[in-house]
Amino acid sequence: xxxxxxxxxxxxxxxxxxxxxxxxxxxxxxxxxxxxxxxxxxxxxxxxxxxxxxxxxxxxxxxxxxxxxxxxxxxxxxxxxxxxxxxxxxxxxxxxxxxxxxxxxxxxxxxxxxx
Amino acid sequence: xxxxxxxxxxxxxxxxxxxxxxxxxxxxxxxxxxxxxxxxxxxxxxxxxxxxxxxxxxxxxxxxxxxxxxxxxxxxxxxxxxxxxxxxxxxxxxxxxxxxxxxxxxxxxxxx
Numbered sequence: 001x002x003x004x005x006x007x008x009x010x011x012x013x014x015x016x017x018x019x020x021x022x023x024x025x026x027x028x029x030x031x032x033x034x035x036x037x038x039x040x041x042x043x044x045x046x047x048x049x050x051x052x053x054x055x056x057x058x059x060x061x062x063x064x065x066x067x068x069x070x071x072x073x074x075x076x077x078x079x080x081x082x083x084x085x086x087x088x089x090x091x092x093x094x095x096x097x098x099x100x101x102x103x104x105x106x107x108x109x110x111x112x113x114x115x
Numbered sequence: 116x117x118x119x120x121x122x123x124x125x126x127x128x129x130x131x132x133x134x135x136x137x138x139x140x141x142x143x144x145x146x147x148x149x150x151x152x153x154x155x156x157x158x159x160x161x162x163x164x165x166x167x168x169x170x171x172x173x174x175x176x177x178x179x180x181x182x183x184x185x186x187x188x189x190x191x192x193x194x195x196x197x198x199x200x201x202x203x204x205x206x207x208x209x210x211x212x213x214x215x216x217x218x219x220x221x222x223x224x225x226x227x
Contacts, residue, residue: 004158033214042204042217043159056213091158101147101166101208104215106158 003027004107005074006092012113013082021077021110025094032075033093033104034060034067043091049075079112087114127224134192136221138205143186145207149215150179150190154201162190162203192223200225 003026013019025032030051035043045059049069060067064082069075079086089111093104128134140148146167151159165172165179165188172179178191188205202222206215 006158031213035217040219042219043206043215045214045216048213059214093158103149103161103164105161106151108156108158 003029004092004094004105006090006107006110008110009108010111010113012115014115015083016081019079019082019086019112021079021090021092021112022074023077023092023094023107024074025092026096026105029094029096029105031095031097032069033095034075034077035091035093035106037089037091037109046077046090082112082114084114087112124219125222125224127226128195130195130197130225130227132195134190134195134199134223134225136190136192136203136223138188138190138218140186140188140205140207140216142207142209142216143183145209145216147208148179148181148188149206149208150177150188151204151206151217152199152201153204153220159204195223195225197225197227199223 005024007022032049034046037043047060047067048056064080066078089109091106091109093106095102095104149164150162152162153159163174163177163179165181170181176193180189202220204217204220206217208215
């Protein structure tokens, strides 16, 4: 999955702490998508962002979760006051233009473990 | 909401044989589909896509077939190799939004 860079690859947090996941899209891509994957399940859409704008956050929980894609720097998915149920792999994808009928290219994910 | 499901959660094939992985989708408005391959510890890797105005598309050793009548998608892998062992997901993109809906995946194991 050359191009989309996610860090950290693994993140361990205790309940109640904050988790910050970072994603740098492929060069030339201005559209970023975050997905969540539980073990042995498919990916579930969370949020779609363009530079400085949230376009679609219909899959993201209303509380504790937030996302941003600033003019400069990576996209950030932030989870506040983490709970055990937040343990999952979080994947970021990017595309060069609007996602309609365009392939999304994925990073290798951040595996979040909550103790 | 939309759902994308796979008929077989696991598939084992002999090296050199052809593999067929099936997928059913529920949203008749979906007009773009992708097959992704996911190896352990990695993100989904794009394999091949197809738009709803087509019923077949071929790549290198892979073919995707789309049957809109029964809302069925399949991925055919020719001369399956050990490196093809992975989980394969189909994903659909309804023309109403930017997100993809993923199935639960089929785990393909290639027996040397």
